[in-house]
Amino acid sequence: MDPGKFLSHFDYGKVVEERPNGTSVREYELIAEDKEILVAPGVYYPAWVFNGTVPGPTLRCREGDLLRVTFRNASKHDHTIHFHGIHPANMDGVYEIVPTGGSYTYEYVAEPFGLFLYHCHVMPLRKHISKGLYGAFIVDPPEPREAAREMVMVMNGFDVDFDGENEFYTVNGVANYYLQPGREVKLKTGELVRVYLANLTEFDLINSFHIHANVFRLYRTGTRLDQYEVTDTVMLCQGERSVLEFSYKYPGKYLFHAHQSEFAELGWSGIFEVSAHG
Numbered sequence: 701m702d703p704g705k706f707l708s709h710f711d712y713g714k715v716v717e718e719r720p721n722g723t724s725v726r727e728y729e730l731i732a733e734d735k736e737i738l739v740a741p742g743v744y745y746p747a748w749v750f751n752g753t754v755p756g757p758t759l760r761c762r763e764g765d766l767l768r769v770t771f772r773n774a775s776k777h778d779h780t781i782h783f784h785g786i787h788p789a790n791m792d793g794v795y796e797i798v799p800t801g802g803s804y805t806y807e808y809v810a811e812p813f814g815l816f817l818y819h820c821h822v823m824p825l826r827k828h829i830s831k832g833l834y835g836a837f838i839v840d841p842p843e844p845r846e847a848a849r850e851m852v853m854v855m856n857g858f859d860v861d862f863d864g865e866n867e868f869y870t871v872n873g874v875a876n877y878y879l880q881p882g883r884e885v886k887l888k889t890g891e892l893v894r895v896y897l898a899n900l901t902e903f904d905l906i907n908s909f910h911i912h913a914n915v916f917r918l919y920r921t922g923t924r925l926d927q928y929e930v931t932d933t934v935m936l937c938q939g940e941r942s943v944l945e946f947s948y949k950y951p952g953k954y955l956f957h958a959h960q961s962e963f964a965e966l967g968w969s970g971i972f973e974v975s976a977h978g
């Protein structure tokens with residue numbers, strides 16, 4: 701897992717057809733596997749992963765695109781992919797359980813635009829989610845949002861001693877990654893930044909994002925283009941998402957972290973390192 705690359709990597713799938721109405725047919729492949737992953741210095745976790753990482757890849761498309769997501773189950777356990785958003789019942793990834801060695805293709809038109817999720821929906825759900833089978837799913841509006849420096853932040857936790865509580869909290873899979881020298885998130889003053897923020901933390905009801913020395917415009921779930929409020933902290937329930945926009949006025953190093961102090965100290969902290977533009 702390289703949270704540095706993951707931050708701004710969006711999987712647009714393979715465009716196999718451009719349709720007359722301006723939308724595309726996109727094909728994606730997600731493979732579930734059992735894999736040990738590094739979640740904090742020296743700490744490995746026996747995860748269940750989509751395409752090798754926790755979180756899985758950030759899938760991205762535009763409203764109205766026809767998606768064809770082929771899921772292959774190379775894990776020793778049954779799994780599915782449940783997408784959030786509008787789609788037919790048999791594309792909902794609940795009852796069509798995919799056994800070891802099996803596959804299933806989810807095909808539907810992506811709507812509405814906004815920030816969604818995908819995750820396994822096999823019971824017991826909290827086990828299949830806490831083991832790592834989830835990712836963010838961005839459906840762009842027909843008219844793109846304003847150009848910005850875009851990044852995804854998936855908040856999660858890891859129960860490394862299997863006691864039903866998280867010992868580590870992260871954004872994008874590795875505790876305190878963006879806090880380490882050389883791994884800060886580099887920004888420029890005046891640059892518009894857009895964060896796609898999703899909460900996939902299991903066991904704890906809520907998680908949160910707090911920005912230092914700044915405020916952000918909040919677009920809840922990203923399903924509307926008018927801002928909901930201007931704030932410096934947002935709290936998200938399990939599975940909830942928001943789109944955040946901000947820019948830094950002054951150069952310097954600024955913390956961002958969960959505003960639950962416990963989570964911040966157990967790995968959910970990072971630094972925006974802002975340099976003067978021009």
Ligand SMILES: [Cu+2]
Pocket residue numbers: 778779780820821822828833
């Ligand atoms: Cu599963």
